[in-house]
Amino acid sequence: MNKEENSKENESLAIEAHGMVKKFGNYMAVNGVDLKVPVGSIYGLVGPNGAGKTTIINMLATLTQANDGTIKIFNYDVKKENNIVRQLIGLTGQFASIDENLSAIENLMIFGKLHGLSGGEAKKRAYELLEEFNLTEHKKKSVEKFSGGMRRRLDLAVSLISEPPLIFLDEPTTGLDPRTRAQLWKTIRKLVEKGSTILLTTQYLDEADQLADRIMLIDHGQVVIDGTPDQLKDSIGAESLQFTVRNIEKVNEAMKIVEKILGVEVQQVEDSNVTAPMTQIDKLVDILNELNKANIHLSDVHIQKPTLDDVFMTLTAESIKNVPGEK
Amino acid sequence: MIPKNIIPANKRELKNYIGIGTTIKNTLTLTHRALLKMIHNPEVFFDMTLMPITFTLLFAFIFGGAISGNITNYLPTLIPGVLIMTFVTSCGSAGAQVREDADKGIMNRFKSMPIARIAPLASILIADFVKYAVAGIIVFVIGFLLGYQPDAGIIAVGVTILFLMFITWCLSWVFAWVGMIVKSASTVTSVSTMMMMPLSFLSNALVPVETMPWWLQWFVNINPLSHVITAIRLMLTNGTVGLDFLVSLGCCFLILIIFIPLTLHAYKKK
Numbered sequence: 001m002n003k004e005e006n007s008k009e010n011e012s013l014a015i016e017a018h019g020m021v022k023k024f025g026n027y028m029a030v031n032g033v034d035l036k037v038p039v040g041s042i043y044g045l046v047g048p049n050g051a052g053k054t055t056i057i058n059m060l061a062t063l064t065q066a067n068d069g070t071i072k073i074f075n076y077d078v079k080k081e082n083n084i085v086r087q088l089i090g091l092t093g094q095f096a097s098i099d100e101n102l103s104a105i106e107n108l109m110i111f112g113k114l115h116g117l118s119g120g121e122a123k124k125r126a127y128e129l130l131e132e133f134n135l136t137e138h139k140k141k142s143v144e145k146f147s148g149g150m151r152r153r154l155d156l157a158v159s160l161i162s163e164p165p166l167i168f169l170d171e172p173t174t175g176l177d178p179r180t181r182a183q184l185w186k187t188i189r190k191l192v193e194k195g196s197t198i199l200l201t202t203q204y205l206d207e208a209d210q211l212a213d214r215i216m217l218i219d220h221g222q223v224v225i226d227g228t229p230d231q232l233k234d235s236i237g238a239e240s241l242q243f244t245v246r247n248i249e250k251v252n253e254a255m256k257i258v259e260k261i262l263g264v265e266v267q268q269v270e271d272s273n274v275t276a277p278m279t280q281i282d283k284l285v286d287i288l289n290e291l292n293k294a295n296i297h298l299s300d301v302h303i304q305k306p307t308l309d310d311v312f313m314t315l316t317a318e319s320i321k322n323v324p325g326e327k
Numbered sequence: 328m329i330p331k332n333i334i335p336a337n338k339r340e341l342k343n344y345i346g347i348g349t350t351i352k353n354t355l356t357l358t359h360r361a362l363l364k365m366i367h368n369p370e371v372f373f374d375m376t377l378m379p380i381t382f383t384l385l386f387a388f389i390f391g392g393a394i395s396g397n398i399t400n401y402l403p404t405l406i407p408g409v410l411i412m413t414f415v416t417s418c419g420s421a422g423a424q425v426r427e428d429a430d431k432g433i434m435n436r437f438k439s440m441p442i443a444r445i446a447p448l449a450s451i452l453i454a455d456f457v458k459y460a461v462a463g464i465i466v467f468v469i470g471f472l473l474g475y476q477p478d479a480g481i482i483a484v485g486v487t488i489l490f491l492m493f494i495t496w497c498l499s500w501v502f503a504w505v506g507m508i509v510k511s512a513s514t515v516t517s518v519s520t521m522m523m524m525p526l527s528f529l530s531n532a533l534v535p536v537e538t539m540p541w542w543l544q545w546f547v548n549i550n551p552l553s554h555v556i557t558a559i560r561l562m563l564t565n566g567t568v569g570l571d572f573l574v575s576l577g578c579c580f581l582i583l584i585i586f587i588p589l590t591l592h593a594y595k596k597k
């Protein structure tokens with residue numbers, strides 16, 4: 001019974017990794033990361049620069065071998081069955097991986113043929129993808145003459161040519177204009193609708209929030225937290241109170257009053273902007289009353305729900321504090 | 328658009344090995360890529376065209392009178408020499424190209440795809456045959472324009488070009504290996520020039536050996552390039568295959584036996 005359930009779970013996982021470790025010399029770039037990505041979902045990998053996101057993708061996509069741990073892609077082992085895994089994945093790396101000296105259509109055709117498509121099929125797919133990524137009018141242009149965003153789009157198009165069930169996108173929207181980004185989000189959602197699974201990294205947390213079903217935050221090669229976007233936001237506490245004091249000299253006095261009422265630490269964000277975690281919303285009336293009595297006037301006050309940016313700031317700052325003790 | 332549904336992983340036909348058929352197909356596709364690159368960047372043909380033209384003209388007019396009395400008499404000595412110099416300078420280009428690919432992001436894409444590992448390397452070495460053929464034809468055309476007519480006729484010319492293409496191809500494996508172990512693509516070209524330039528001058532390419540001091544004669548006579556040059560001179564004048572021809576081929580096989588495994592090993596580690 002249990003076994004059956006287990007194998008069913010395995011079947012529905014596109015990625016299943018346990019204890020992934022990657023060392024560069026003595027440096028632990030990835031240090032014991034577990035990852036489970038269900039088929040048909042969008043999984044977001046976020047973290048500061050150098051956290052190990054690209055390294056994780058490289059291990060999953062058979063580009064580098066992990067020093068430790070097991071990695072399975074659709075239940076195929078990346079070490080032993082790497083050629084099978086390669087037939088199931090598409091990769092858009094962080095840095096362009098298309099041929100500069102060829103035109104857009106030539107790039108698509110060559111990679112299509114390498115994936116085993118016939119000349120005709122490759123051509124058909126190439127034109128579909130050029131259309132999807134708004135590159136049709138530039139199809140004959142040499143990639144050397146492409147703008148950064150156009151390169152990015154072509155790079156993405158090339159990774160979709162084999163219609164893989166699992167797609168890795170390492171910072172796919174970096175350098176894209178807002179409209180192109182929105183279009184790419186649409187494409188990503190459409191791919192998932194058609195049955196693809198997507199693992200993406202991004203530095204734009206609103207993007208992860210919008211797209212991803214689950215997000216993993218990593219730092220220094222370790223998982224800081226993972227869960228749905230809402231779980232992540234809940235993890236750092238509730239809403240926060242934010243207000244701006246009209247008279248800068250009175251900021252300190254205002255902070256003391258709020259600290260006394262809420263019993264928490266209050267932070268000065270900018271000169272006259274103050275923020276405080278707010279667990280009991282109804283205390284707001286007391287705060288406003290007390291401030292009024294002390295003759296402190298506010299130019300702005302609002303209650304802010306935590307964003308993923310807050311999660312990122314709070315949790316990665318914590319792990320920076322923790323790390324020196326660990327090493 | 329993305330019209331059809333994506334086939335789920337468990338409904339696909341998958342295999343964990345790459346057969347010989349796929350290997351050949353991949354290599355041909357990538358050879359096509361390398362040829363397209365040459366067509367887009369015709370500059371690669373410039374040095375291969377310019378060098379034989381300047382060398383032939385320069386040496387013909389400077390040495391022609393001194394060595395053979397007049398230019399036309401010197402051409403049968405000079406043309407094989409220039410041929411070898413042209414081919415030999417181009418044997419590093421494949422290595423540089425291999426290295427350039429390896430340094431670029433495109434290698435990561437190749438690695439993440441279900442293609443034969445050897446295909447990106449093999450395709451570059453194959454595509455360079457086109458360059459060699461162009462170089463060979465150019466030298467003969469220049470020679471012809473200056474009044475050179477090989478006694479052995481057009482078939483001997485064809486055999487000579489094929490022979491030199493094979494030799495250069497073998498040499499290019501040396502620099503493919505160099506490309507795998509040095510830091511950058513430009514190092515490959517400088518290593519190949521530094522090695523091959525002296526070798527081609529310290530041979531019987533331009534002047535008769537008898538005019539040299541004894542210690543130089545000693546080196547020139549063991550220089551494999553001298554054997555190659557003697558072999559093609561014989562081929563072009565008599566249309567026959569001599570001992571030097573066979574010695575040259577022997578050297579080539581030796582190079583292949585040593586450098587193909589070395590290159591493949593270094594390439595796989597990358």
Ligand SMILES: Nc1ncnc2c1ncn2[C@@H]1O[C@H](COP(=O)(O)OP(=O)(O)OP(=O)(O)O)[C@@H](O)[C@H]1O
Nearest residue numbers: 024027029047048049050051052053054055056094
């Ligand atoms: N080939 C390598 N050799 C040595 N160290 C490496 C190598 N590749 C990555 N690293 C190190 O591993 C760590 C993780 O790098 P990685 O590229 O995975 O970070 P990342 O999370 O993708 O960062 P970014 O957001 O900047 O892309 C970094 O400290 C980096 O310096």
Ligand SMILES: [Mg+2]
Nearest residue numbers: 053054055094
């Ligand atoms: Mg990265």
